[in-house]
Amino acid sequence: MNRGLGSLRFISGVGKKGPACFLVETNGKRLLLDLGEGPPPGAMPDVDGIGRVDALILSHGHKDHVGGLSLLPKLGNPPVYATEIVARGLRKGIAARPLPLGGRAEVLGIAVETGRNGHAPGGIWLNFAIGDGLLYTGDYATESALYAYDPPTKAAATALIDCSYADYDKPLAECWDNLAPLVERGPLLLPVPANGRGPEIALELMRHGVEDIYVDDAMRDALRRLCDSDGISLRAGAGGDIKRLADLVKPIDGARGVMLAVAADGASGAAARLLAQFEDSPEVTILFTGYLNPSTPAERLTKSGRAQSMRWNVHPRLSDTVALVRMTQAKTVIPAFCDRARLAALAAALAPARVTMDETVQI
Numbered sequence: 416m417n418r419g420l421g422s423l424r425f426i427s428g429v430g431k432k433g434p435a436c437f438l439v440e441t442n443g444k445r446l447l448l449d450l451g452e453g454p455p456p457g458a459m460p461d462v463d464g465i466g467r468v469d470a471l472i473l474s475h476g477h478k479d480h481v482g483g484l485s486l487l488p489k490l491g492n493p494p495v496y497a498t499e500i501v502a503r504g505l506r507k508g509i510a511a512r513p514l515p516l517g518g519r520a521e522v523l524g525i526a527v528e529t530g531r532n533g534h535a536p537g538g539i540w541l542n543f544a545i546g547d548g549l550l551y552t553g554d555y556a557t558e559s560a561l562y563a564y565d566p567p568t569k570a571a572a573t574a575l576i577d578c579s580y581a582d583y584d585k586p587l588a589e590c591w592d593n594l595a596p597l598v599e600r601g602p603l604l605l606p607v608p609a610n611g612r613g614p615e616i617a618l619e620l621m622r623h624g625v626e627d628i629y630v631d632d633a634m635r636d637a638l639r640r641l642c643d644s645d646g647i648s649l650r651a652g653a654g655g656d657i658k659r660l661a662d663l664v665k666p667i668d669g670a671r672g673v674m675l676a677v678a679a680d681g682a683s684g685a686a687a688r689l690l691a692q693f694e695d696s697p698e699v700t701i702l703f704t705g706y707l708n709p710s711t712p713a714e715r716l717t718k719s720g721r722a723q724s725m726r727w728n729v730h731p732r733l734s735d736t737v738a739l740v741r742m743t744q745a746k747t748v749i750p751a752f753c754d755r756a757r758l759a760a761l762a763a764a765l766a767p768a769r770v771t772m773d774e775t776v777q778i
């Protein structure tokens with residue numbers, strides 16, 4: 416088993432919100448961590464200078480982490496490692512090698528420990544035995560009432576961590592306080608991702624006694640999978656409620672109740688159709704709860720004032736980031752998926768760890 420030194424290079428995903436793609440080199444082996452597209456549609460990592468890699472490792476199935484698989488031929492078509500749930504969602508023709516949702520595995524002779532990321536079905540963080548440990552969280556969240564989060568317990572001298580919210584530090588409970596009055600007001604359309612906060616918000620609605628919950632086919636299918644094959648990603652005790660929720664939700668049929676529809680930015684799927692239907696119906700409140708993707712209905716309708724937007728926490732708060740850095744005793748921290756302008760605030764909060772967005776880090 417290797418415990419050699421290596422280097423970590425940020426191809427994309429550090430310094431601004433962008434597709435995840437990181438290159439790890441150790442003992443002559445080259446691993447790519449994630450290969451995403453977006454958030455803006457068509458935004459791909461620049462992999463032209465990378466050359467051949469020996470393996471691609473996927474943290475979870477969101478597009479900004481797996482949407483760039485069309486680039487694999489430029490990388491020598493390496494084997495793809497993913498959990499079974501993530502592998503199932505990949506495009507046809509990708510035969511993934513399995514990673515565990517929790518426990519130990521080996522990739523190209525390098526030991527790696529994984530745990531559930533609390534963010535998406537089948538999603539994991541990975542702690543590689545390279546140098547004194549390299550933790551890659553992918554996206555993660557500690558607060559989800561739905562998805563289980565297994566905190567990393569082993570030290571990692573280098574930590575490449577999800578800082579999508581940078582130094583934001585409000586708890587998820589406040590998100591419900593903001594949502595509740597809009598639910599109360601009347602018909603509410605929520606464009607959401609099916610394999611992320613869509614089912615989480617639906618669960619919170621049910622737990623707060625809301626019964627008029629309407630969903631599109633993609634949301635209904637996601638709820639069914641959570642009752643079945645994706646159930647292993649659930650927090651202990653959430654299984655019963657998810658079954659109750661899957662029985663409670665009804666198909667969207669006109670402007671009533673709370674309507675949850677895919678996709679989150681409103682650019683496709685049932686959400687796109689419903690936005691076209693309800694845009695000129697002022698009695699329907701439209702609410703976006705995630706990243707406002709440029710050049711999408713989410714951005715356009717929010718800018719014009721027709722839609723509202725609020726955050727529903729699906730990434731770590733600053734206090735989660737501080738706790739993770741303390742737990743892993745990380746000496747070097749690379750905050751991913753946030754703007755370079757937040758570097759100083761994060762560095763102050765995470766001292767004495769060295770916080771950097773430089774392109775290459777020795778591990």
Ligand SMILES: [Zn+2]
Nearest residue numbers: 477534535554
């Ligand atoms: Zn994600």
